[in-house]
Amino acid sequence: MTNAVEATLVLVKPDGVRRNLTGEVLARIERKGYTVTGLKMVNADRALLEKHYEEHIEKPFFGALCDFMESGPIVAVRVEGNRVVEGFRSLAGETNPTAARPGTIRGDFGRDWGTVAIENIVHGSDSSLSAERELGIWFAE
Ligand SMILES: Nc1nc2c(ncn2[C@@H]2O[C@H](COP(=O)(O)OP(=O)(O)OP(=O)(O)O)[C@@H](O)[C@H]2O)c(=O)[nH]1
Ligand SMILES: [Mg+2]
Structure with a gap:
């Protein structure tokens, strides 16, 4: 773990966009002090x-x-900040929205809907290596 400025990939998934939660997700990222780039x-x-x-x-x-x-x-959002990979995972909460803690994005806005795919509003890269790889996929020119 380093404390250098790094970037992560956040995705507001189709359920988040459909439920008009894009602004809420961006607001939480910005209020935490991270920068949308x-x-x-x-x-x-x-x-x-x-x-x-x-x-x-x-x-x-x-x-x-x-x-x-x-x-x-x-x-798709590119977000920058010190330790933002770990920091955004913490804002997002656990994968399963039923178990995710209140106060997290998934805990506050998600739940199980009985679907096979877990609808959990956001994606966040799970390591800086994944972040680099995923940013290359979603923000390729
Ligand atoms: N039905 C089902 N879906 C799963 C399961 N595990 C993961 N998923 C889905 O696959 C996505 C990716 O899984 P992971 O990468 O392990 O979880 P995550 O890192 O919290 O989620 P992402 O940020 O989307 O990558 C999850 O967000 C879920 O939508 C599972 O056991 N059952
Ligand atoms: Mg993952």
Whole structure:
């Protein structure tokens, strides 16, 4: 763990965009003191998602995860700050929104909806290596 300025990839997933939570997510990032340095709306296709979620391709939920991520536009955000990778994961909360603590994005706005794919509003890179890789995918020129 270093304390240098770093960047992370945040995605407001289709459920977050549909529920008009994009502004809420951006506000929490900014109020925490992180800086938004890139922002775009993307309709992800399967090829993009296979790159993004390559670690999950063999998982039984992968098809449902892709269907969910293709179900509407995604807002991709590049965020900068000291230890922002860890910091945003902390703002997001646990993967499962039922278990995520109140005060986190997933804990305050998410719940289980009975769907195969867990709808949990946001994605945040899980390491600075993942962040570099994922930013290259979503913000490639
Ligand atoms: N149905 C189901 N979906 C899962 C499971 N594990 C992960 N997922 C889905 O796959 C996504 C990626 O999983 P992970 O990378 O392990 O979780 P995460 O890092 O908290 O979530 P992301 O920020 O989206 O990468 C999750 O956000 C869920 O939508 C699972 O056990 N069952
Ligand atoms: Mg992940």
